Amino acid sequence: MARRKSKAPPRIGFVSLGCPKALVDSERILTQLRSEGYDISPTYEGADLVVVNTCGFIDSAVEESLDAIGEALDHNGKVIVTGCLGARREAIIERHPQVLGVTGPHAYAEVMAAVHAHAPKPHDPFTDLVPPQGIRLTPRHYAYLKVSEGCNHHCSFCIIPTLRGKLVSRPIGSVLEEAARLVGAGVRELLVISQDTSAYGADLGYRPEFWEGRPLKTRFLDLARALGTLGAWVRLHYVYPYPHVDEVLPLMAEGLVLPYLDVPFQHGSPRILKLMRRPAHAENTLKRIERWREICPDLTIRSTFIVGFPGETEAEFAELLAWLEAARLDRVGCFTYSPVAGAAANDLPDHVPAEVAEERQRRFMALAARISAEKLAARVGQRMRVLVDSVSPAGAIARGPGDAPEIDGVVKIASAGVARPGDFLDVTITGSDAYDLTAVPA
């Protein structure tokens, strides 16, 4: 019998094996499912998906669990595995590679995330206090998508790892479920954020999962590729210049993901980067940037820098200026170093006087503005797809692939016709200044 398809709440089949502790886990998951509005199906055929809570105590229990998973797959096809045998993921995947997800015992939140990913949570407009996409503070047409929390690095000027703890990545199915819900609710641009997006999934051992029947790993490349299929712009923020980042550049060249990378380089002097204890400080970043641009010539690179870091000499600052001149970054922000209570950099010798740091900031930003102006001037005459942010009698303010909201420039369109916020518009660039472009509808 075919699985049912209707507007009714999703129905979850449940198979509970094992000891009383597993039974309590089953009860908790079933309680959570019901409290979120899911129906429970007594048959495989009547279910949208089936959760199998397994036992892995002795060999016969393992066999029974593997058989139960096979039976659920035969009768329904969409199966999430949890429980004690889930701790031996390879044994399950080897016998049943088509399962949608595997979690271990007591993993209530992960089971629910897997359920949400494959049978989205029902929304009842009469009883739910929030819309299905949640409450957001951004305009309706773009949204931030946080893929992990915390950070495994120890940059000497930063106390985020102390405040927020080590890297904890969200399972890829849960991220994609949220992204799909946002796009369904009208979001046209997803801004992927975290403390270290390129490290996504490292804490989970790049765990494999299934999404919409496709095998995916919980890692940066798979995430970027899957997000790129949702039909919205995907913009990647807080990416470090690790070698594996090269792999996403072809996705940008193909148009699946925006040709935009926000990479917080922070400095160009190897000694200062080492003092900062930056991730990837030993990488040859100029070579890496060159390689990225070879793969995707249209790439916009945004970055932030700190000048006046303790010990920064005039020669090292000049090294930074030379680095920026060579890197020709498109979008640049610059802060003067300021000590944060609890940060290791406070104990470094040779703090730079505030007026010296401010003067370096001015010189740095003057160079950045010149490079930006030159790069934007080269865009004049090009056609570009833009996303409209706001409309007024004076025209529309939009953003192109190289402009993240709030931090980058804009595209000003004097007569945008009937365009509304959230519309995509094809324009021809007619003018530029240091940070912004002007355009007319193409």
Ligand code: SF4
């Ligand atoms: S600045 Fe360094 S330590 Fe702080 S969040 Fe970023 S990568 Fe982690």
